[in-house]
Amino acid sequence: MLPSVYHGVWRAAVHTLRTRGTPPCRLLSTAPLADAETIFALSSGHGRCGVAVVRTSGPASATALKHMAGLTRNLPPPRTALLRSITHPQSKEVLDRGLVLWFPGSVAGMRPADAGEFTRRAFQAGKLGLTEVEGLGDLIHAETEAQRRQALRQMSGELGRLYQDWSHRLKRCLAHVEAFIDFSEDELIEDGVLNQVDSSVCDLQAEMERHLKDERRGERLRSGVQVVIAGATNAGKSSLLNTLCQRPAAIVSPIAGTTRDVVETALDIGGFPILLSDTAGLRDSPDLVEREGVRRARERVEQADLTLVVVDCAHLSSDAQQAAAFIQGHLTSVLPTQEQPESVFPTDRFLLVLNKSDLLPEEQKQKLDRELRCVSGLPPVCLISCHTNEGLQDFLTVLHSSVKTLCGDPLSGAPTLTQARHRAHLQQCFAALAQYQRYRDMDMALAAEGVRLALTSLGRITGRVGAEEILDIIFKDFCIGK
Known part of the structure; x- marks a missing residue:
């Protein structure tokens, strides 16, 4: 019986035996998070195919790579494809010929990856924003050309950059309002700072309103x-x-x-x-x-x-x-x-x-x-x-x-909303900015809270604020190996 640490890699390697005489399999070995378990998956999907891609991530990746690619001493150079015989880790029987790639950054043990876990690690490492992750999920499930184009555009980060820009502007507004609350009596705040906040909030509301009035095309x-x-x-x-x-x-x-x-x-x-x-x-x-x-x-x-x-x-x-x-x-x-x-x-x-x-x-x-x-x-x-x-x-x-x-045309104009989740959080953000305007001349503390709530609502879209409660919902629809 093959040890569990190699079971998934063995299963994927056996998969390639069904297609002998076809292009070789690829074994990708990565370990982006130092404190994580080692996970593996058949990333190219099940069924008959010319190329099978086995993907691992975690500290035991190096061991798996050495045993199955016959690398007794050194690992291959980072990010360099190396043609090797893929062998059974115990019997050393040659299973197939394939390319191995090593992406260093490496713990003990190895387990099957959960759905979307590779992408989740990329998000947690700051390599992908949450809207980009959702774009990748949409790309996986895209069934038509227009859906693919829209998903690629969101995956490129265009929608995320729009929301990040709004977040930065809201942070600036919040900083100015809180500075006014803390220091205005000491006359340490320059005149007109609240007028700048008022103008920024109005501009943001107008932009968000146009963004929301997209007739749900995305x-x-x-x-x-x-x-x-x-x-x-x-x-x-x-x-x-x-x-x-x-x-x-x-x-x-x-x-x-x-x-x-x-x-x-x-x-x-x-x-x-x-x-x-x-x-x-x-x-x-x-x-x-x-x-x-x-x-x-x-x-x-x-x-x-x-x-x-x-x-x-x-x-x-x-x-x-x-x-x-x-x-x-x-x-x-x-x-x-x-x-x-x-x-x-x-x-x-x-x-x-x-x-x-x-x-x-x-x-x-x-x-x-x-x-x-x-x-x-x-x-x-x-x-x-x-x-x-x-x-x-x-x-x-x-x-x-x-x-x-x-x-609409997914490639033209401003990026559109693609998720009901985005729309709900943006509507909450828009309502919170209205709270700022409502209390602006009555209670600056309540006005500041409106800006803070707006920033929190926007952060829930990008995953920068309060993301944990929505991560499971987003990643559950991903394919194993992504």
């Missing part, structure tokens, strides 16, 4: 845009879902009310993530189960970022004005009750999908498409056929444009 991109398919029964909602995800995810039948519950599927639309939901047809029904399905459908529409309102073309009049009136009435029945206006329709949250266009004569179809686009107050109109896929490419272009608008 959070939406991180978690996926909620897109709901809604409409009357038998309009082709389930057919549209199946067409978009290219598989029979929902049951399709000519029987009205087939879909009773919400059917969800995740999609990548031009690099942007969406969570697409098919819902029950909106109608009055004596059936208790169907009525529950309709209730859930309306609830999803209220929560949706974007709703695809599907209408059966066969129900539309050949007269464009009558067709527009029918659609307006149908949209009103779909629109959440609290959002039904007198005249203004929130067109940015809806797309109008006229399905079964293959059943219309070509001339009527072109006229309907042309004239409905000119009707004011309607959301973007797309004529499609889920049966023939006619118009599907144009619809996907419109859908991609709408989703991109909802998420």
Whole structure:
């Protein structure tokens, strides 16, 4: 039985035997914290692969490296790749050929790494800020190109630098206020120091307010845009879902009310993530189960970022004005009750999908498409056929444009909020600065406390203040070996 100190390295080395004849494994050995246990993990992930990376960190790393790479005397030069035979530490059987790298800084014992423990050590050593750590976590879980870009931008530290700048300015404000409290009676404080604090606090509030008013684009991109398919029964909602995800995810039948519950599927639309939901047809029904399905459908529409309102073309009049009136009435029945206006329709949250266009004569179809686009107050109109896929490419272009608008370009403009945690702490920071302004002319001690609370709230985002209680939450979603 292999000693536990080598068990993880042995497991990873055995993993490489499955891919003999492929590129070699890499054994990375690091030990960033002197007082830590030695941990190890298969950093490259499980499954068949051309290269397996085994990563260790801690004081026993040097011993493991020597035994498995046949280094009887000296370790390789720091940060230099060395091609060696990877051997069994007891039998000395050659397991594979691979590269070993030594990053010095090294205790006894070795154990499997917890999820995110390597990154946590980097954070605790001051090599990564907390927002950068969260960016790395998002990068690990990114499923689309836009998510990857946003995660890379946050991982680069741009968001962290913005918050650090605000923290430095708040520290300066707090120092000035406390100095004024302690020394103003001795006339040791220059005139106008509080005016400078007032100006800085106002500037910070304005910047934070703009930062918070981002329409949750970063959070939406991180978690996926909620897109709901809604409409009357038998309009082709389930057919549209199946067409978009290219598989029979929902049951399709000519029987009205087939879909009773919400059917969800995740999609990548031009690099942007969406969570697409098919819902029950909106109608009055004596059936208790169907009525529950309709209730859930309306609830999803209220929560949706974007709703695809599907209408059966066969129900539309050949007269464009009558067709527009029918659609307006149908949209009103779909629109959440609290959002039904007198005249203004929130067109940015809806797309109008006229399905079964293959059943219309070509001339009527072109006229309907042309004239409905000119009707004011309607959301973007797309004529499609889920049966023939006619118009599907144009619809996907419109859908991609709408989703991109909802998420924004992750590479342009100021960095955006990506976590609900960030937003909550920033809102607390903003409220604390309002406390400073409220008590500024009444009680300077309470005003100073407002600045102090603002600084603490901001510090919880960057991990510089009160980080312990949130570290477990952040690191629990990391992969082993990261």
